Structure formats: C-alpha cells, structure tokens
Amino acid sequence: MQLTVWTYEGPPHIGAMRVATAMTGVHYVLHAPQGDTYADLLFTMIERRDKRPPVTYTTFQARDLGTDTAELFQSALADAYERFKPQAMLVGSSCTAELIQDDPGGLADALHLPVPVIPLELPAYQKKENWGAAETFYRIVRTLASPRQGQERPKNERPLANLLGPTALGFRHRDDIIEITRLLESMGIGVNVVAPLGASPADIQRIPDADFNVVLYPEHALSAAQWLERAFKQPYTKTVPIGVNATRAFIAEVAQIAGVSADVPERTRLPWYSRSVDSTYLTGKRVFIFGDATHALAAARVASKELGFQVVGLGTYSREFAREIRAAAAEYGVEPLITDDYLEVEAAVRDSNPELVLGTQMERHIAKRLGIPCAVISAPVHVQDFPARYSPQMGFEGANVLFDTWVHPLMMGLEEHLLRMFREDFEFQEAPSHLGAAPQAAKEAPAPRELAVAAPAEVAPAHQAAETPATPSALVWLADAEAELRKIPFFVRGKAKRNTERYAAEKGISNITVETLYDAKAHFSR
Amino acid sequence: MSIEDAVADTGCQDRQIRHERGQRAVFCGLTSIVWLHRKIQDAFFLVVGSRTCAHLIQSAAGVMIFAEPRFGTAIIEERDLAGLADLNEELDRVVNRLLERRPDIKMLFLVASCPSEVIKLDLDRAAQRLSADFAGRVGIFSYSGSGLDTTFTQGEDTCLAALVPVLPEAKREAARSLMVVGTLADVVEDQFARLFREIGLENVHFFPPRDSQHLPPVGENTHFLLAQPFLTETARTLQRRGARHIPAPFPLGEEGTTGWLRAAARTFGIPDERFEAVVAAPRDRARRALSAHKAKLEGKSIFFFPDSQLEVPLARFASRELDMKLAEVGTPYLHRQHLAAELDLLHKDLIIYEGQDVENQLDRCREARPDLTVCGLGLANPLEAEGLATKWSIELLFTPIQGYDQAGDLAELFARPLNRRARLEV
Numbered sequence: 035m036q037l038t039v040w041t042y043e044g045p046p047h048i049g050a051m052r053v054a055t056a057m058t059g060v061h062y063v064l065h066a067p068q069g070d071t072y073a074d075l076l077f078t079m080i081e082r083r084d085k086r087p088p089v090t091y092t093t094f095q096a097r098d099l100g101t102d103t104a105e106l107f108q109s110a111l112a113d114a115y116e117r118f119k120p121q122a123m124l125v126g127s128s129c130t131a132e133l134i135q136d137d138p139g140g141l142a143d144a145l146h147l148p149v150p151v152i153p154l155e156l157p158a159y160q161k162k163e164n165w166g167a168a169e170t171f172y173r174i175v176r177t178l179a180s181p182r183q184g185q186e187r188p189k190n191e192r193p194l195a196n197l198l199g200p201t202a203l204g205f206r207h208r209d210d211i212i213e214i215t216r217l218l219e220s221m222g223i224g225v226n227v228v229a230p231l232g233a234s235p236a237d238i239q240r241i242p243d244a245d246f247n248v249v250l251y252p253e254h255a256l257s258a259a260q261w262l263e264r265a266f267k268q269p270y271t272k273t274v275p276i277g278v279n280a281t282r283a284f285i286a287e288v289a290q291i292a293g294v295s296a297d298v299p300e301r302t303r304l305p306w307y308s309r310s311v312d313s314t315y316l317t318g319k320r321v322f323i324f325g326d327a328t329h330a331l332a333a334a335r336v337a338s339k340e341l342g343f344q345v346v347g348l349g350t351y352s353r354e355f356a357r358e359i360r361a362a363a364a365e366y367g368v369e370p371l372i373t374d375d376y377l378e379v380e381a382a383v384r385d386s387n388p389e390l391v392l393g394t395q396m397e398r399h400i401a402k403r404l405g406i407p408c409a410v411i412s413a414p415v416h417v418q419d420f421p422a423r424y425s426p427q428m429g430f431e432g433a434n435v436l437f438d439t440w441v442h443p444l445m446m447g448l449e450e451h452l453l454r455m456f457r458e459d460f461e462f463q464e465a466p467s468h469l470g471a472a473p474q475a476a477k478e479a480p481a482p483r484e485l486a487v488a489a490p491a492e493v494a495p496a497h498q499a500a501e502t503p504a505t506p507s508a509l510v511w512l513a514d515a516e517a518e519l520r521k522i523p524f525f526v527r528g529k530a531k532r533n534t535e536r537y538a539a540e541k542g543i544s545n546i547t548v549e550t551l552y553d554a555k556a557h558f559s560r
Numbered sequence: 561m562s563i564e565d566a567v568a569d570t571g572c573q574d575r576q577i578r579h580e581r582g583q584r585a586v587f588c589g590l591t592s593i594v595w596l597h598r599k600i601q602d603a604f605f606l607v608v609g610s611r612t613c614a615h616l617i618q619s620a621a622g623v624m625i626f627a628e629p630r631f632g633t634a635i636i637e638e639r640d641l642a643g644l645a646d647l648n649e650e651l652d653r654v655v656n657r658l659l660e661r662r663p664d665i666k667m668l669f670l671v672a673s674c675p676s677e678v679i680k681l682d683l684d685r686a687a688q689r690l691s692a693d694f695a696g697r698v699g700i701f702s703y704s705g706s707g708l709d710t711t712f713t714q715g716e717d718t719c720l721a722a723l724v725p726v727l728p729e730a731k732r733e734a735a736r737s738l739m740v741v742g743t744l745a746d747v748v749e750d751q752f753a754r755l756f757r758e759i760g761l762e763n764v765h766f767f768p769p770r771d772s773q774h775l776p777p778v779g780e781n782t783h784f785l786l787a788q789p790f791l792t793e794t795a796r797t798l799q800r801r802g803a804r805h806i807p808a809p810f811p812l813g814e815e816g817t818t819g820w821l822r823a824a825a826r827t828f829g830i831p832d833e834r835f836e837a838v839v840a841a842p843r844d845r846a847r848r849a850l851s852a853h854k855a856k857l858e859g860k861s862i863f864f865f866p867d868s869q870l871e872v873p874l875a876r877f878a879s880r881e882l883d884m885k886l887a888e889v890g891t892p893y894l895h896r897q898h899l900a901a902e903l904d905l906l907h908k909d910l911i912i913y914e915g916q917d918v919e920n921q922l923d924r925c926r927e928a929r930p931d932l933t934v935c936g937l938g939l940a941n942p943l944e945a946e947g948l949a950t951k952w953s954i955e956l957l958f959t960p961i962q963g964y965d966q967a968g969d970l971a972e973l974f975a976r977p978l979n980r981r982a983r984l985e986v
C-alpha cells in the first residue's frame with residue numbers, strides 16, 4: 035500500500051484509452067464502475083478533442099454485483115458494436131472489474147461478433163498508464179498486422195517507414211509526426227503508416243508493408259516494434275530525434291537502414307543561437323530534469339551539449355527505463371531519481387538548487403512554488419501543452435522549439451532583474467512587466483476554470499518569488515549582513531539570500547552575519 | 561401554485577418520472593472530496609483504493625496549488641492483494657506515517673472505494689481501531705465514496721452521515737436550534753447567518769463546520785434545513801438523533817431562497833411581517849440582478865444531463881425565474897420527499913429522467929437541439945463541436961450559487977456560454 039498525493043501516470047487502462055482514442059474505427063468496452071468515466075474528460079478537455087473517446091463503460095453498481103455483471107458486460111459490448119460498428123474492438127477490465135474476475139475476453143468470444151475483438155489484460159495493481167498503452171498497441175499490432183497480400187512491391191519504389199508510438203494525450207505527438215514525416219520525405223523515404231495516432235485497423239494490417247519502423251516513443255512502441263522485427267524482419271530505429279545531435283544521429287541511422295543518403299539540409303537555428311554571444315549567460319545554468327525516460331534523456335543531452343547548461347538532477351517516473359536513466363545520470367555525475375512519488379521529486383528539486391526545471395506539468399507546479407523558471411518537456415500534460423501553433427519537439431524544427439521554450443523563461447528572469455535593479459531609481463514607475471499583473475493570492479476554493487482543464491491560476495509570478503524569497507521567520511538578517519547582501523550583483527542576489535538562509539537553517543544559525551553569508555557562499559560553490 | 565403552497569404540499573404523485581438504465585457518465589462519490597476538504601479545514605481525506613481513484617481525484621481537482629493537499633490515496637498494490645502484506649497493517653502504517661507528517665490534521669476520513677469494497681476491507685473497523693490509537697488527537701471516521709454505491713455528490717452525503725453520530729448531544733432543555741445541512745461556500749454561509757439573525761433566529765449552526773472543533777450540537781430541539789438536495793442519508797441519520805427536517809425548496813434563485821428561508825422562519829414562529837421586512841431588500845436585489853440575464857435567456861431551451869442531483873432545483877430556477885424552456889431534466893437520483901417542494905413548482909407535464917443511459921440521452925439531446933446543455937466535462941466539447949452550447953455542470957458545485965446575492969451569478973453561469981457565442985465571429 036502506497037500513499038500517493040499526485041500521480042504521474044494513471045492506471046493501465048488509461049494507456050489503453052490513449053491508444054483507442056488515437057485510432058479510428060476501434061471501440062473499447064471497459065468493464066468499470068461509473069466513476070471511471072472521468073477518464074473521458076482527459077481527452078475532451080485537456081486535448082480539446084471534439085469527440086468522446088470511443089469507450090463504453092459498463093458502469094456496474096453494487097446491486098449488479100449480487101446478480102450478473104458478466105451479463106451486463108455482454109449486453110454493453112453487443113450494444114456498443116451495434117451502435118458504433120467498429121472495425122475492431124478492445125475489451126478489458128478496470129481495477130475494480132479485475133477483482134470480480136469476469137473475463138471480458140471469454141465473454142466477448144461467446145458473442146461471436148463479426149469483427150476482431152482484442153482482449154486486454156492490464157494488471158491494474160502492478161502496472162501503469164504507459165505500460166498499458168504499450169501493451170495495448172502491441173496486442174493490436176499482433177492481432178491485426180498481416181503479411182503483404184498479393185505482389186511484392188516494385189523494386190524501384192522508394193523505401194517506406196512506419197512511425198510508431200504517437201497516442202492521444204501525448205506530449206506534442208501531433209506535431210512530431212508532421213516533423214518526422216517531412217524529414218523522412220526529404221530523405222526520399224515515404225511514410226507507410228503512422229500508428230496508433232490516426233490509424234485504422236486496416237492501417238495496422240498494412241504495417242508489415244514498410245521496410246522499417248521508426249520508434250518515436252519507446253514507452254509506447256518498443257514492444258510492438260520488437261515483435262514486428264521478429265515477425266516481419268522489420269528493423270526499427272533506436273535513436274529518438276530530439277535535439278540537433280540526436281536528429282543528425284537519427285538521420286544517419288535511418289540512412290543506413292534504408293540505404294539512402296544522409297545528406298539532409300539542417301533547417302535549425304539552435305547551433306548558431308547557442309553560439310551567439312548573448313547566449314553566454316546560459317553557460318552552466320543549473321537545470322533539473324524529470325519526465326518520461328525518452329524526453330528526460332533527450333532533454334539532458336540537449337541541455338548539456340547543445341545549450342551548455344549543467345545538469346544537476348535527472349530522473350524519470352518510467353521504471354521500465356530506469357537502467358537508461360541510471361546510465362545517463364552517471365555520465366552527468368548526478369544521482370538518478372527513479373520515482374513516482376511527487377513529494378520525493380519536490381525534495382530533489384529543492385535540494386539540487388536549480389535555475390531551470392525541465393519537467394512535466396507536475397514539476398511546473400513544484401517550480402512555481404519554489405519560484406524557479408520551468409519548461410514542460412514531457413507528459414503528464416495539461417491543456418497548455420496542446421498549443422494552437424505548430425510546436426514539435428523532434429527534428430530540426432523541434433530543436434528550434436526547444437531553444438525558445440527553454441531559454442525564454444530564463445531571459446524573462448533576466449529582464450525582471452533589470453526592472454528590479456532600477457526599481458530604486460526615481461524614474462521608476464511600476465513599469466508593467468510582461469510577466470503579468472501583481473501577484474494574487476492563491477484562491478481558496480478551486481475556481482471552476484482551474485478544474486483539470488485550464489491553465490491553473492498563477493500563484494505568483496515565478497521570478498518575483500525567485501528574487502525576493504520570504505525569509506523564514508526564525509532567521510534574522512543582521513544589519514551588516516543585509517547591507518553586504520545588497521552589494522551582491524542583482525542577478526545572483528536572490529540565490530545568495532536563499533542559499534544563506536538554507537545554510538543558516540541547516541547549521542542552526544538564527545542570526546545571519548556577514549560571516550554566515552560568506553560561509554554559505556563557500557559551502558555552495560561547486 | 562405558489563411557493564407557499566408548495567412548501568406545505570408534500571406530494572407530486574402524478575408526475576411522470578422515467579427510469580433509465582445504461583451507461584452512466586457521472587463521477588463517483590470520491591469527487592466530493594474536492595470541495596469537502598476545502599470546507600473542513602483541518603480534515604484529511606484518505607481514499608483507500610486504486611491508482612484509478614487517485615487519478616480521478618487528481619483529474620477533478622486539477623490544480624496543484626498545494627504541494628501536500630489534504631487528500632491522498634492509499635493505493636492497494638499487487639502484494640496487498642496476493643496476501644503478501646496484511647492490508648490492515650499496511651493501512652495502519654500509512655495512517656501513522658501520514659499523521660506523523662501532518663500534525664495539523666485533526667480529523668481523518670478513511671474513504672472506501674470500489675476496490676476496497678470488493679475485497680471487503682472493513683474501513684469502519686479500521687477507523688475504530690485507529691481512533692483508539694489517536695484518541696484525543698485525531699478523530700478518525702470512515703465512509704464510502706465508491707462508484708459502486710455513490711455518484712458524485714452522494715459522497716458528501718455519506719461523509720456527513722458518518723459524522724452525525726459524533727455530533728455533540730444538544731441538551732433536552734436547550735432552546736430550539738436551526739441546523740443548515742450541506743456544504744455552502746463560506747461567503748454564502750455568512751450571508752445566510754446574517755439573514756437568519758435579522759429574521760430573529762439566533763441559534764443557527766452549519767453542518768459541515770469549517771473545522772473539527774465546531775461540530776454542531778443535535779437533539780430533539782434541532783430543526784434542520786437542507787442546503788443541498790443530495791443529503792438523503794445525512795437527513796436520515798439526523799432524524800435518528802431526534803432532529804426534525806424542515807421541508808423546503810432549495811436556496812437557488814430568489815424564489816428558492818425565499819421559500820427556503822421562510823420555511824425556517826415559520827418553523828420558529830417568526831411573524832410573516834418581520835420575515836418579509838427583512839428579506840424585501842435582498843429579494844429586490846436578487847430580482848434586479850436576474851433581470852439582465854433573464855432578458856437574454858427567456859424562451860431559450862435548456863437540457864440537463866444527470867450529474868449532481870441539483871438538476872431539479874436548477875430546472876425550477878431556470879424555468880420560473882429565467883423563463884427558460886425545459887427540454888429535458890435528468891438526475892442521477894431523485895429523492896421525492898426532499899424534492900417535493902421543488903417538484904410542485906415544476907410544470908406537471910415535464911418528464912424527469914432518473915438514472916442514465918448516456919447514449920440514448922445524447923440521441924435525445926441531438927434531437928431536441930436545446931439552446932443550452934448542462935452536462936459533464938466529458939461531454940461538453942463533443943457537444944460544442946456538434947454546435948450545441950454547453951455549461952459544465954461541475955461549475956455549479958464549485959461556484960457559490962445559493963442565496964439572494966448569488967442568484968444573478970447563477971443566471972450568469974447559464975448566460976455566459978450564450979453570450980460568448982454571440983460575441984464570436986470566427
């Protein structure tokens with residue numbers, strides 16, 4: 035039994051829903067009590083989907099438990115087939131139904147529906163959302179993919195690839211597939227099937243027609259790709275093209291698999307922007323990274339090699355990929371953080387004293403509370419992770435997006451410093467900040483706008499909080515120390531104050547003197 | 561029929577109520593933790609359930625302004641089910657750790673879920689056992705928010721019902737007192753407290769209280785007024801402790817609020833003239849606030865999907881105070897007696913749907929093409945995409961809508977989607 039306040043991943047059937055909702059022509063009948071229907075809102079509100087997820091819930095109640103929940107399942111399945119006429123169906127149990135052991139697969143067989151029915155066994159008390167998505171996709175591919183019918187493809191036809199892994203509610207999956215499709219096109223490679231996002235059961239059937247598979251999101255597609263390699267001798271790519279270097283490596287890998295030239299125009303500004311002089315201030319910025327393994331690993335590489343940041347924390351909630359994260363963490367000389375305990379992540383962020391957090395929506399909240407700039411790099415997602423504009427993470431355009439979205443929070447921080455520096459000047463007239471209006475106290479009751487769906491109300495503009503952290507009540511700054519603090523350059527003053535107070539608290543010092551200030555400086559200089 | 565008569569009238573026997581069974585699209589009772597934990601400020605709600613339960617509350621609560629909210633889920637894992645760990649010991653361990661970490665918590669609710677009920681984990685016993693350990697420090701209670709037996713707002717009902725047995729006993733010789741039952745926003749509660757005082761009711765308590773130290777007394781001299789329509793069990797347990805229910809409509813809109821206050825005033829023998837004198841000004845204010853919205857809403861049709869059990873009072877408000885046309889009124893559960901005064905105020909040809917078959921209901925909604933559809937978050941965008949204006953029903957729970965000074969806000973909630981549509985040219 036584990037106490038959880040906030041979770042990174044939902045139960046595995048949410049992963050199955052992400053696959054089903056991504057596809058067309060499938061319908062998922064989930065044996066579940068009524069409350070589980072909340073899952074619909076994740077798709078309709080966060081992703082602003084204009085259709086309900088293709089999911090029927092049996093919504094059994096206490097009174098059904100005594101009688102026949104199995105019968106209820108069967109009638110729900112038959113009704114759903116009649117109403118939606120899908121080309122394939124998925125059936126399975128949620129956590130509660132798993133306990134009553136109705137065997138949806140067996141019950142479905144007895145109905146002899148005229149379409150393939152794929153039973154999903156997703157152990158809700160062991161596994162989580164991403165695993166559920168991978169398992170569901172694998173089952174679908176395994177059931178539906180079939181060897182090419184009829185003639186061989188003409189010899190001179192261009193090579194074909196499948197893009198595997200994008201799902202509903204994925205972090206920028208929508209745009210990544212456009213970017214990678216364009217990239218492959220520029221190499222003379224066609225895209226056969228993108229799946230599960232946008233694929234129909236008939237498309238899944240055609241997957242073996244391609245020469246190879248591009249695994250965009252190993253969390254969701256690795257097991258299917260491994261099976262396809264065994265069953266159809268389709269090789270798959272191992273590089274996830276996030277960042278300039280990874281995109282180059284991806285191009286080389288693809289060129290080799292497909293036997294085409296790796297000579298592709300690099301349409302990215304990141305290398306030059308990163309080398310331009312104003313980026314000097316990015317050097318050694320302390321960055322804390324947490325997310326799904328794929329995005330966290332990529333972020334660490336880009337942050338350290340392409341932006342010149344210092345990785346001070348690296349972790350993931352994807353236990354399935356703990357090994358990769360451990361290896362990378364060793365490379366950056368940091369402790370790997372493999373956890374899905376939100377409080378543990380918060381403590382790690384605080385302890386590593388970062389200047390930028392790259393994380394999920396969960397770390398965005400942590401960063402906001404701690405007054406640290408933050409950019410989101412991975413699911414779990416929120417409504418603002420589905421921007422109206424084209425905003426991929428992968429490929430060369432993706433690298434441009436990373437530069438902008440990671441660097442801007444820091445730049446804004448700098449501008450705020452300037453405002454602060456001149457605040458004492460007589461000309462200074464409460465200049466409007468582009469960071470928004472004056473801080474507002476957090477509302478007591480969650481306003482409806484903030485429900486699950488919309489941008490949460492800003493608790494306080496992050497940078498404001500960053501530079502004038504409130505002094506814990508037990509600590510007193512003696513006058514000379516305070517005067518000394520004011521001599522410290524504005525852009526590190528907040529940090530110096532924070533570090534000193536932390537140091538004082540740790541050492542049990544209640545009156546901060548000039549000595550304390552410099553002791554702390556020595557203590558934290560790394 | 562006027563509101564006065566309706567209060568007296570208990571039956572609405574000839575009304576047509578259709579029962580539907582099929583897929584439901586409502587939250588389970590765990591959801592009410594989202595507002596209950598804000599109300600009772602030193603309480604912690606510990607769901608004993610699965611990852612799904614944790615995910616549901618997180619999705620319904622949305623924001624994480626608070627790093628450590630006063631709710632959480634003890635997630636049952638494979639090893640617990642396989643008997644490798646003793647569930648009761650595990651629960652004790654989790655509770656001990658939690659209460660150690662959070663000395664600010666004075667009241668702990670163990671909230672049962674579908675999984676805990678199916679495996680027959682006895683949380684009532686667990687609460688008793690743990691109560692002994694924490695006696696004098698933390699009050700420990702249990703109730704069910706499971707989707708097997710509660711929908712959405714019923715979670716508040718089961719929670720409050722679990723508290724009734726520990727309410728202090730009101731002395732036999734104590735003066736008669738009024739208890740207002742059901743979570744109201746603090747600002748609304750304060751408004752009502754003021755009004756009751758002006759009417760001449762001094763002895764007024766609110767339940768649930770704002771913290772564990774202010775549990776209201778109950779006894780034979782307690783008369784209670786329901787502020788929410790979903791408190792079936794709570795009312796029953798209060799009655800078992802001798803308290804008497806004051807039949808009334810619900811305090812939504814000017815008319816509902818007046819009827820609700822008047823029912824209390826009459827119970828306590830307040831002269832009508834005094835009552836009317838006190839409420840005249842706020843009534844007038846409410847009517848004025850409503851009039852602007854009414855101009856935009858009258859004649860428009862409104863369709864309610866079943867959600868919070870507030871649907872019947874809301875339909876009464878929409879039809880009588882905003883002159884809207886009721887296309888359909890669905891409710892997950894209809895408590896005929898508590899809603900008697902409301903039902904009497906609704907047109908007798910109106911069909912009310914109890915229960916749900918969401919697919920059939922969507923068909924009817926598409927057929928009716930109402931001007932406004934009140935529905936859950938899962939349905940809102942899909943219906944908007946089909947060209948139907950919607951109002952998220954959950955907003956009606958999280959926004960203060962009761963009382964005179966919120967009547968205009970309530971109308972505005974209905975008007976907003978229509979106003980927005982009128983503005984957009986895109």
Ligand code: SF4
Nearest residue numbers: 069588613673674707
């Ligand atoms: S319906 Fe049951 S299993 Fe689902 S979230 Fe509610 S209590 Fe948990």
Ligand code: SF4
Nearest residue numbers: 571572903904905908
């Ligand atoms: S309102 Fe109409 S239907 Fe209802 S009790 Fe009165 S007379 Fe009967």
